[in-house]
Amino acid sequence: MTKIGASDLGRMEACGLEVCDSSAPVLHGSFCSEPPRSCDCFVALPPSTSSKTVIFGKNSDRPRDEVQEVVYFPAADHGLGEKVMCTYVEVDQVSRTHAVILSRPAWIWGAEMGANEHGVCIGNEAVWTKEPVAEEDALLGMDLVRLGLERGASASEAVSVITTLLQKYGQGGSCREEPTPFIYHNTFLLSDRREAWVLETMGKYWAAKRIPEGATNISNQLTIHTEITVAHDELQSHAQRQGWWDGQGVFDFSAVYSLVHQPVRMEAAKERYRAGQELLKEHEGHITVQTIMDILRHKASGICMDSGGFQTTGSMVSMLPQDPALPCVHFFTATPDPSRSVFKPFVFVDIVTCAPQVVSPSFGADDPARKLPRFQTTVDRRHELYREHQRAYEATRGSQEESEALHRQMRGLEQQSLEAINDVMEGKMTLIADELGDLFFDCVDTEIKFYLKVQEYCGVCIEV
Numbered sequence: 062m063t064k065i066g067a068s069d070l071g072r073m074e075a076c077g078l079e080v081c082d083s084s085a086p087v088l089h090g091s092f093c094s095e096p097p098r099s100c101d102c103f104v105a106l107p108p109s110t111s112s113k114t115v116i117f118g119k120n121s122d123r124p125r126d127e128v129q130e131v132v133y134f135p136a137a138d139h140g141l142g143e144k145v146m147c148t149y150v151e152v153d154q155v156s157r158t159h160a161v162i163l164s165r166p167a168w169i170w171g172a173e174m175g176a177n178e179h180g181v182c183i184g185n186e187a188v189w190t191k192e193p194v195a196e197e198d199a200l201l202g203m204d205l206v207r208l209g210l211e212r213g214a215s216a217s218e219a220v221s222v223i224t225t226l227l228q229k230y231g232q233g234g235s236c237r238e239e240p241t242p243f244i245y246h247n248t249f250l251l252s253d254r255r256e257a258w259v260l261e262t263m264g265k266y267w268a269a270k271r272i273p274e275g276a277t278n279i280s281n282q283l284t285i286h287t288e289i290t291v292a293h294d295e296l297q298s299h300a301q302r303q304g305w306w307d308g309q310g311v312f313d314f315s316a317v318y319s320l321v322h323q324p325v326r327m328e329a330a331k332e333r334y335r336a337g338q339e340l341l342k343e344h345e346g347h348i349t350v351q352t353i354m355d356i357l358r359h360k361a362s363g364i365c366m367d368s369g370g371f372q373t374t375g376s377m378v379s380m381l382p383q384d385p386a387l388p389c390v391h392f393f394t395a396t397p398d399p400s401r402s403v404f405k406p407f408v409f410v411d412i413v414t415c416a417p418q419v420v421s422p423s424f425g426a427d428d429p430a431r432k433l434p435r436f437q438t439t440v441d442r443r444h445e446l447y448r449e450h451q452r453a454y455e456a457t458r459g460s461q462e463e464s465e466a467l468h469r470q471m472r473g474l475e476q477q478s479l480e481a482i483n484d485v486m487e488g489k490m491t492l493i494a495d496e497l498g499d500l501f502f503d504c505v506d507t508e509i510k511f512y513l514k515v516q517e518y519c520g521v522c523i524e525v
Contacts, residue, residue: 099122099186099187099280099281099330099366099371100119100120100121100122100173100184100185100186100187100280100281101119101120101122101186101278101279101280101333101334101337101357101364102117102118102119102174102184102186102250102278102279102280103116103117103118103119103250103276103277103278103337103341103353103356103357104116104117104118104250104252104257104272104276104277104278105275105276105341105348105352105353106252106256106257106272106273106274106275106276107274107383108274108275108346109274109275109276109341109345109346109348110346110347110348110349111346111347111348111349112349112382112486113382113383113384114380114381114382114383114486115252115253115254115255115257115380115381115382115383116348116349116350116352116353116378116379116380116381117176117182117184117250117252117257117353117377117378117379117381118353118354118356118357118376118377118378118379119173119174119184119250119357119376119377120357120364120365120366120373120375120376120399121164121173121174121184121373121374121375121376121377122366122371122372122373122374123166123173123237123371123372123374123375124237124238124239124370124371124374125367125370125371125372125374125397127166127167127168127237127238127374127442128166128167128374128421128442128443128444128447129164129165129166129167129173129374129375129395129397130164130165130167130395130419130420130421130442130444131162131163131164131375131393131395131407131416131419131420131501132162132163132165132419132420133160133161133162133163133407133413133415133416134158134160134161134163134211135160135413136157136158136159136160136178137157137158138156138157139154139155139156139157139158141156146170147170147171147200147201147204147207147208148169148170148171148200148201148203148204148234148430149198149199149200149201149234150198150199150200150230150234152200152208152226152229152230155211155212158211158212159177159178159179159210159211159212159213159214160177160178160409160413161175161176161177161178161207161210161211162175162176162177162391162393162407162409163175163206163207163210164375164376164377164393164395165203165207166203166238166374167421167442167444168238168428168429168430168442169201169203169204169430170204170207171201171202171203171204171205171206171207171208172203172206172207172210173185173203173206173375174206174375174377175206175207175210175377176210176377176379176389176391176409177210177211177213177214177409178409179213179214179215179253180253180254180381180389181209181210181213181214181215181216181219181251181252181253182251182252182253182377182379182381182391183206183209183210183219183249183250183251183252184206184249184250184377185202185203185205185206185247185248185249186247186248186249186250186279186280186281187202187236187245187246187247187281188245188246188247188248188261188263188281188282188283189245189246189320189323190246190263190283190318190319190320191263191303191305191318191319191320191321192246192263192264192266192318193264194233194244194245194246194264195231195232195233195234195244195264196233196234196235196242196244197233197234198233198234199230199231199232199233199234200226200227200230200231200232200233200234201232201234201236202232202236202245202246202247202249202262203236205223205226205227205232205247205249206249208222208223208226209222209223209249209251213251215253215255216251216252216253216255216256216257216258217256217258217271219251219258220249220251220258220260220269220291223249223260223262224260224262224267224269224293227262227264227265227267228265228293231264231265232246232247232262232264232265235435235436238429238430238436238439239436240434240435240436240437246262246263246264247262248260248261248262248279248281248282248283248284249261249262250277250278250279252379252381253381254381254382254383254385254389255383256271256272256273257271257272257277258270258271258272258290259272259277259279259284259285261283261284261285261314263318265293266293266295266296266299266318267292267293267296268285268289268291268292268293268296268314269285269289269290269291269292270285270288270289270290271290276341276342276345276348277341278334278337278338278341279334280330280331280333280334280337281330281333281334282315282319282330282331282334283314283315283318283319284315284334285314285315286313286314286315286316287311287312287313287314289312289314292314296314297312300312300317300318305317305318329363332362332363333362333363333364336359336362336363336364337356337362337364340356340359340362340364341356350378350380350392350479350482351479353378354378354392354399354404357373357376357378357399358399358400360400365398365399365400367398372397372398373397373398373399374397375393375394375395375396375397376393376394376399376402376404377391377392377393377394378391378392378404379391379392380482380486382486387485387486388408388409388485388497389408389409390406390407390408390482391406391407391408392404392405392406392407393405393407393419393501395419395444395446395447395505396446396447396450397450401454401468401471402450402471403471403474403475403504403508404475404478404479405475405478405501405504405505405508406478406482406500406501406504407500407501408497408498408500408501410494410497410498411494411498412494412495412498413498413501414498414499414501414502415502416501416502416505416506417445418444418445418446418502418505418506418509419444419445419446419447419505420444421442421443421444422440422441422442422444424440428440445509446505446508446509449509449512449513449516450508450512452512452516453467453511453512453515453516454467456515456516456519457515457519463519467515470511471508471511474504474507474508474511478500478504
């Protein structure tokens with residue numbers, strides 16, 4: 062049996078990982094026989110897509126009871142010397158921030174995934190490497206997602222934003238709403254109408270690869286090998302100082318910085334990564350928004366995840382037409398498990414009708430994430446859509462016929478919006494700005510009313 066070195070054990074414990082009797086590290090609170098899995102990000106650019114459109118998608122896999130909200134922040138101007146408080150630390154504010162739509166765990170400042178008014182999309186993933194994680198408060202990877210979107214007008218500019226902030230403020234702090242620390246480094250998939258970037262980080266060190274065409278995915282591991290487009294100035298010299306690379310031959314970033322003994326979570330991620338690649342390859346040249354939605358709903362691969370104490374708590378798909386005259390459209394679920402959720406479209410316009418039905422309650426200074434020591438108590442962060450989504454599924458749980466009917470009708474709601482968006486993209490339909498600004502709110506409202514009718518039909522009143 063392969064022995065795990067003390068240095069590997071130390072890094073795993075700092076990440077909130079423990080080692081079972083089988084010498085396989087798992088997350089606290091999970092069983093050795095069923096390691097938790099985590100996020101998957103996808104992007105497809107022409108010629109992999111069926112049209113001249115870039116398509117981005119992500120499943121956010123988080124603790125199963127964590128609520129994910131969808132929030133919109135308009136563009137804003139800021140005064141000289143202003144600061145902005147992120148989840149744990151304060152950073153210098155910029156003079157102007159872009160409008161953003163974010164899907165985020167309700168307790169954090171940042172986001173798991175989102176988009177901005179310029180058609181930039183970003184999603185992050187957890188990763189563990191030879192570089193130790195930082196337990197002290199710093200920027201979360203989720204904070205960096207939001208900061209990249211608020212400050213980057215293109216995918217490449219967002220890469221620069223994130224790496225500059227990493228250098229100045231670092232990354233670290235617990236990424237889970239529990240007293241037991243759960244800490245990781247971050248990889249990112251960034252996209253705009255023209256290109257995509259994979260950015261992989263550990264501490265302040267990083268490497269990035271430009272994706273000009275085709276389809277790619279990331280799943281909780283380092284994927285950049287020798288094809289580095291740009292990197293931290295000391296990436297190679299740091300590896301040499303640590304004894305991870307002898308300086309001979311071609312520098313393979315993933316091989317040099319990946320842990321020798323991978324946590325179970327990352328071993329499982331390899332299977333999801335390969336499955337994602339195969340699903341993208343299967344639809345090569347014909348990838349659509351529906352294709353990416355279907356991939357995010359793929360249960361057999363673990364991409365649509367429900368394992369141990371983790372599940373897919375929110376999902377996002379974006380279509381970014383290369384024609385700048387056409388709007389970018391971003392679809393969010395705001396509910397767990399995309400296989401039983403509805404993707405709802407959002408479009409940036411000058412006036413956006415906010416959707417309070419998918420915004421969690423605020424607890425101000427009494428929030429367990431703000432009070433020190435953190436996470437000593439729990440609060441109910443469920444928003445209206447989350448509650449009604451739960452109630453509708455509980456109402457139909459005892460009847461396969463009713464459950465299947467609910468599933469069909471939800472797909473019908475989603476298909477209506479998809480067909481309308483496709484008609485707009487193909488010039489068959491014109492929507493005025495007011496209609497686009499109301500689109501996400503109206504879809505959320507319709508979904509809630511549908512769930513209420515389901516409960517009325519089933520004749521039950523369920524407390525969740």
